[in-house]
Amino acid sequence: NAGVTQTPKFQVLKTGQSMTLQCAQDMNHEYMSWYRQDPGMGLRLIHYSVGAGITDQGEVPNGYNVSRSTTEDFPLRLLSAAPSQTSVYFCASSRSGGNIQYFGAGTRLSVL
Protein backbone atom coordinates (compact mmCIF):
# COMPACT_ATOMS: atom_id res chain seq x y z
CA ASN A 1 0.00 0.00 0.00
CA ALA A 2 1.88 3.07 -1.29
CA GLY A 3 -0.33 5.73 0.34
CA VAL A 4 0.65 9.21 -0.85
CA THR A 5 3.52 9.38 -3.33
CA GLN A 6 5.34 12.57 -4.21
CA THR A 7 7.83 13.06 -7.02
CA PRO A 8 10.49 14.28 -7.30
CA LYS A 9 12.08 14.13 -3.86
CA PHE A 10 14.53 16.91 -4.68
CA GLN A 11 14.60 19.62 -7.33
CA VAL A 12 16.76 22.63 -8.10
CA LEU A 13 15.34 25.31 -10.36
CA LYS A 14 16.55 28.59 -11.72
CA THR A 15 14.46 31.70 -11.22
CA GLY A 16 11.76 31.87 -13.88
CA GLN A 17 11.68 28.17 -14.68
CA SER A 18 8.48 26.21 -14.43
CA MET A 19 7.86 22.76 -13.05
CA THR A 20 5.19 20.44 -11.74
CA LEU A 21 5.33 18.63 -8.43
CA GLN A 22 3.49 15.35 -8.67
CA CYS A 23 1.26 13.84 -6.01
CA ALA A 24 -0.66 10.58 -6.26
CA GLN A 25 -2.64 8.62 -3.69
CA ASP A 26 -4.03 5.11 -3.90
CA MET A 27 -6.46 5.27 -0.98
CA ASN A 28 -9.41 6.64 -2.99
CA HIS A 29 -9.41 9.74 -0.82
CA GLU A 30 -11.56 12.62 -2.01
CA TYR A 31 -9.69 15.35 -0.17
CA MET A 32 -6.15 16.32 -1.21
CA SER A 33 -4.00 19.28 -0.30
CA TRP A 34 -0.61 20.88 -0.76
CA TYR A 35 1.42 22.45 2.03
CA ARG A 36 4.75 24.15 2.22
CA GLN A 37 6.97 24.01 5.27
CA ASP A 38 9.45 26.75 5.99
CA PRO A 39 11.67 27.25 9.05
CA GLY A 40 9.76 29.02 11.80
CA MET A 41 6.54 29.04 9.77
CA GLY A 42 5.08 25.60 10.32
CA LEU A 43 2.91 24.00 7.64
CA ARG A 44 0.99 26.40 5.44
CA LEU A 45 -1.81 25.36 3.11
CA ILE A 46 -1.28 26.29 -0.54
CA HIS A 47 -4.25 24.73 -2.37
CA TYR A 48 -6.70 21.97 -1.68
CA SER A 49 -9.30 19.89 -3.45
CA VAL A 50 -12.44 18.25 -2.08
CA GLY A 51 -12.89 16.05 -5.13
CA ALA A 52 -12.11 15.62 -8.81
CA GLY A 53 -12.72 18.86 -10.69
CA ILE A 54 -12.91 20.99 -7.52
CA THR A 55 -10.03 23.04 -6.17
CA ASP A 56 -9.72 26.01 -3.88
CA GLN A 57 -7.07 28.31 -2.48
CA GLY A 58 -5.45 27.91 0.88
CA GLU A 59 -3.41 30.33 2.92
CA VAL A 60 -0.53 30.96 0.48
CA PRO A 61 -1.76 30.27 -3.10
CA ASN A 62 0.12 32.95 -5.03
CA GLY A 63 2.56 31.60 -7.59
CA TYR A 64 1.02 28.13 -7.63
CA ASN A 65 -1.63 26.44 -9.77
CA VAL A 66 -3.41 23.14 -9.23
CA SER A 67 -5.88 20.95 -11.04
CA ARG A 68 -7.68 17.75 -10.09
CA SER A 69 -8.69 15.74 -13.12
CA THR A 70 -8.74 12.40 -11.30
CA THR A 71 -9.32 11.28 -7.72
CA GLU A 72 -5.78 9.89 -7.53
CA ASP A 73 -3.66 12.81 -8.76
CA PHE A 74 -3.21 16.37 -7.56
CA PRO A 75 -0.25 18.10 -9.26
CA LEU A 76 1.13 21.44 -8.10
CA ARG A 77 2.48 23.75 -10.80
CA LEU A 78 4.99 26.54 -10.38
CA LEU A 79 4.65 28.70 -13.50
CA SER A 80 7.65 30.97 -12.90
CA ALA A 81 9.75 29.90 -9.94
CA ALA A 82 11.02 32.51 -7.50
CA PRO A 83 13.60 32.17 -4.70
CA SER A 84 10.78 32.75 -2.20
CA GLN A 85 9.37 29.39 -3.30
CA THR A 86 12.37 27.55 -1.93
CA SER A 87 10.75 25.23 0.57
CA VAL A 88 9.75 21.68 1.39
CA TYR A 89 6.40 20.77 -0.16
CA PHE A 90 4.05 18.17 1.24
CA CYS A 91 1.01 16.63 -0.33
CA ALA A 92 -1.69 15.11 1.86
CA SER A 93 -4.97 13.28 1.43
CA SER A 94 -7.93 12.28 3.56
CA ARG A 95 -11.20 10.49 3.10
CA SER A 96 -14.42 12.40 2.67
CA GLY A 97 -15.59 13.67 6.04
CA GLY A 98 -12.36 12.62 7.71
CA ASN A 99 -10.11 14.89 9.76
CA ILE A 100 -6.97 12.79 9.60
CA GLN A 101 -4.70 13.67 6.70
CA TYR A 102 -2.02 11.34 5.37
CA PHE A 103 1.15 12.86 4.03
CA GLY A 104 3.68 12.09 1.36
CA ALA A 105 7.41 12.16 2.05
CA GLY A 106 7.82 15.65 0.61
CA THR A 107 9.63 17.42 -2.21
CA ARG A 108 12.57 19.63 -1.30
CA LEU A 109 12.73 22.50 -3.80
CA SER A 110 15.49 25.05 -4.18
CA VAL A 111 15.08 28.03 -6.49
CA LEU A 112 18.33 29.80 -7.31
Added chain:
Amino acid sequence: DQQVKQNSPSLSVQEGRISILNCDYTNSMFDYFLWYKKYPAEGPTFLISISSIKDKNEDGRFTVFLNKSAKHLSLHIVPSQPGDSAVYFCAATRAGNNRKLIWGLGTSLAVNP
Protein backbone atom coordinates in the same frame (compact mmCIF):
# COMPACT_ATOMS: atom_id res chain seq x y z
CA ASP B 1 -2.01 35.56 14.03
CA GLN B 2 -1.14 32.10 15.31
CA GLN B 3 -4.36 30.27 16.15
CA VAL B 4 -2.49 27.16 17.31
CA LYS B 5 0.55 27.76 19.45
CA GLN B 6 3.28 25.43 20.59
CA ASN B 7 5.32 27.65 22.83
CA SER B 8 8.20 25.25 23.44
CA PRO B 9 10.37 24.89 20.33
CA SER B 10 12.28 22.03 21.91
CA LEU B 11 12.15 19.55 24.76
CA SER B 12 14.72 17.09 26.07
CA VAL B 13 13.87 14.12 28.33
CA GLN B 14 15.56 10.99 29.56
CA GLU B 15 14.58 7.60 28.21
CA GLY B 16 11.89 6.02 30.35
CA ARG B 17 10.60 9.31 31.71
CA ILE B 18 7.43 11.14 30.71
CA SER B 19 7.42 13.63 27.83
CA ILE B 20 4.76 16.32 27.96
CA LEU B 21 4.19 18.46 24.88
CA ASN B 22 1.83 21.41 25.11
CA CYS B 23 -0.41 23.20 22.66
CA ASP B 24 -2.68 26.21 23.07
CA TYR B 25 -5.34 27.47 20.71
CA THR B 26 -7.32 30.67 20.40
CA ASN B 27 -10.32 29.74 18.25
CA SER B 28 -13.15 28.33 20.36
CA MET B 29 -14.76 26.94 17.19
CA PHE B 30 -12.11 24.24 16.86
CA ASP B 31 -13.72 20.89 17.58
CA TYR B 32 -11.07 18.35 16.62
CA PHE B 33 -7.41 18.26 17.50
CA LEU B 34 -4.58 16.12 16.15
CA TRP B 35 -0.97 15.38 16.92
CA TYR B 36 1.47 14.50 14.18
CA LYS B 37 5.04 13.26 14.45
CA LYS B 38 7.66 14.15 11.88
CA TYR B 39 11.09 12.62 11.37
CA PRO B 40 13.72 14.42 9.23
CA ALA B 41 13.25 13.96 5.49
CA GLU B 42 9.84 12.37 5.98
CA GLY B 43 6.28 13.64 5.88
CA PRO B 44 4.25 14.16 9.05
CA THR B 45 2.56 11.00 10.31
CA PHE B 46 -0.65 10.98 12.30
CA LEU B 47 -0.17 10.04 15.93
CA ILE B 48 -3.33 10.60 17.95
CA SER B 49 -6.39 12.84 17.95
CA ILE B 50 -9.18 14.01 20.21
CA SER B 51 -12.65 15.36 19.65
CA SER B 52 -13.86 18.34 21.64
CA ILE B 53 -16.55 16.16 23.25
CA LYS B 54 -13.81 14.26 25.09
CA ASP B 55 -11.16 15.36 27.55
CA LYS B 56 -8.79 12.41 27.16
CA ASN B 57 -7.81 9.92 24.50
CA GLU B 58 -5.26 7.18 24.98
CA ASP B 59 -3.38 4.97 22.53
CA GLY B 60 -0.66 2.85 24.01
CA ARG B 61 2.12 5.07 25.34
CA PHE B 62 0.45 8.20 23.97
CA THR B 63 -2.30 10.14 25.73
CA VAL B 64 -3.81 13.45 24.69
CA PHE B 65 -5.60 15.64 27.21
CA LEU B 66 -7.94 18.47 26.26
CA ASN B 67 -8.90 21.34 28.54
CA LYS B 68 -11.50 23.32 26.61
CA SER B 69 -11.95 26.03 29.22
CA ALA B 70 -8.23 26.79 29.05
CA LYS B 71 -8.06 26.15 25.29
CA HIS B 72 -5.13 23.86 25.97
CA LEU B 73 -4.16 20.36 25.01
CA SER B 74 -1.18 18.26 25.87
CA LEU B 75 0.43 15.08 24.59
CA HIS B 76 1.92 12.70 27.15
CA ILE B 77 4.37 10.01 26.11
CA VAL B 78 5.04 7.41 28.78
CA PRO B 79 7.60 5.93 28.85
CA SER B 80 9.63 7.95 26.39
CA GLN B 81 11.89 6.04 24.03
CA PRO B 82 14.80 7.23 21.85
CA GLY B 83 12.72 6.41 18.76
CA ASP B 84 10.23 9.07 19.89
CA SER B 85 12.79 11.76 19.06
CA ALA B 86 11.08 13.81 16.36
CA VAL B 87 9.22 17.05 15.79
CA TYR B 88 5.65 16.96 17.09
CA PHE B 89 3.00 19.15 15.53
CA CYS B 90 -0.33 20.06 17.04
CA ALA B 91 -3.16 20.78 14.58
CA ALA B 92 -6.79 21.81 14.91
CA THR B 93 -9.83 21.94 12.71
CA ARG B 94 -13.49 22.81 12.94
CA ALA B 95 -16.65 21.48 11.39
CA GLY B 96 -17.54 22.95 8.02
CA ASN B 97 -14.00 24.11 7.38
CA ASN B 98 -13.40 21.84 4.39
CA ARG B 99 -11.09 19.84 6.64
CA LYS B 100 -8.50 22.60 6.73
CA LEU B 101 -5.98 21.92 9.44
CA ILE B 102 -4.47 24.81 11.35
CA TRP B 103 -0.98 23.89 12.50
CA GLY B 104 1.30 24.84 15.32
CA LEU B 105 4.99 25.44 14.66
CA GLY B 106 6.08 22.18 16.25
CA THR B 107 8.12 21.03 19.23
CA SER B 108 11.35 19.13 18.69
CA LEU B 109 11.57 16.29 21.20
CA ALA B 110 14.90 14.66 22.03
CA VAL B 111 14.80 11.50 24.11
CA ASN B 112 18.23 10.75 25.49
CA PRO B 113 19.33 7.18 26.26
